[in-house]
Amino acid sequence: MTQQNSDARAAVPGTPADPAGPDSTTGPQPQPATGPQPTTGPGGSAPDGRILINQIVFGGMAAQTLRAADRLNVVELIGEGPRPAADVAAAAGAEPRHMTRLLRALAGLGLLKEHTPGTFSVTPAGRFLDPRRPDSVASLVRMLTDPLMLRAWEHLDDSVRTGDTAFEAVFGTDFFGHLARNPELSAEFNAAMSQATRYAAAALPHAFDFSRFTTVTDVGGGDGTLLAAVLDAHPGVGGVVYDTADGLAQTRRTLRRHGLLERCSTIAGDFFQSVPGGSDLYLMKSVLHDWPDDRAVTILRHCRAVLPPDGRVLIVEPVLPDVVPEAVGAPGAAVRGLVYLSDLNMMVNVGGRERTRRDFEELCGRAGLRVVSSAPLAGATRFSLVEAAPGE
């Protein structure tokens, strides 16, 4: 599920803080900022907790500001800019003064730049919101700010209290069942996953020796973004993308774009029933974390059942450290911290979880597999590679 990649998601800027802190009588006053604000107190020593908390709670508003920008095509309409807000408003059919305020908020977040009063251009960070760009994260923004993803979050405390998956109480069905009944949402989810996967797709082909395998099946491979990157880099290897019919709705288009229709097939099925045989490597990215332990073990057992003696299962997921690294002020802390929000996202929306190496060893052990290596995937900061072989 979309716990999204890391680097892409980390591009969402932090929210400006109220320097007056919560005691301010005028309420929070976000200050213009071009990125995360310093969180150290006077003298640069102890972190100022009030600034940190302000940054965190304004985060939800910042996310909705991006959502509005996407829905109003702000980045496309400004284009190469600078462009007056009034022009952008006219092109968007929007109220000009309110559009100016939206554009100022986006400038405050570092996604636009205000040149002269009311005239804006798009910053390099803001360009990633342009859905026409091949490296756009617009679908990811849409999905992560969609009520589909957010409504269950309103019941996070219930999930914590009961151990249940809040999504099911809110929507009356499970997450993937809901997507199956809403093809447009499903297509949007697949597009978001594809955008979230690009960083891993760029890094993975060079981080693991795929050339020693004949055929790779990407289990829950979605629109094929990851496997296409692997096959592009390893012309001697064949592939299979295995997913539900809904998950595969855009896959052949991806394979066609990469010229891989001859070398890579798609198989529709249910990994809780079986996984197709015939491959010597079973790849799984961002799949096990969608499921609670027993369900994840079932998927792994089905891989194990068809794995040849020299075959491997390669899991691409975040691997949590045993202890949460100290966050505030540490380099890269904002990115690393996202994995724990992803863990909660799994809790409320799908009932899955992020795992430590020990957790993966336990899951694999229960499925008749043994972890032979685990290492961070360089270039895709939140992900690691966990390689498993048939057990003794």
Ligand SMILES: C[S@@+](CC[C@H](N)C(=O)[O-])C[C@H]1O[C@@H](n2cnc3c(N)ncnc32)[C@H](O)[C@@H]1O
């Ligand atoms: C979070 S997405 C990951 C997609 C892809 N691996 C990636 O990282 O971009 C989980 C995938 O599992 C698929 N999936 C969910 N339930 C499934 C099932 N019962 N059988 C096969 N695939 C399933 C979804 O359709 C989706 O493509």
